[in-house]
Amino acid sequence: MTEHDQLLAMCQRLGAAPAQAEVMARQLAKRCDQLMADRGLSRVEAFSYLLRLVTQGRTGVPPEGFEGTQPPSPLPRAPVQGTETH
Secondary structure, rough: OOHHHHHHHHHHHOOOHHHHHHHHHHHHHHHHHHHHHHHOOHHHHHHHHHHHHHHHHHOOOOOOOOOOOOOEEEEOOOOOOOOOEE
C-alpha cells in the first residue's frame, strides 16, 4: 500500500467522502513536503506533526498556540419599523 493509499484510507476513516479524502490526502502530502523543506523535519516527524493536528482537530482540541479568540458578541438588533409598541 502506498503512502497516498494510506493517507486516503485514513481520511475516509475520519469521515471524508471519497472525493474529499483524495483532496485531503494530497494536501497532507504537500504540506508534509513543505514542513520538511521549511523546518528541516524528517518525513516521519512532519507526518507525525500533521496527523496529530488532524486528529486533534477532528476531536475539537485546538493545537497549542492555536486557540484563537472568542467569537464577537452579537450586535444589538434595531427594532423593525412599525413593530414598536407604545
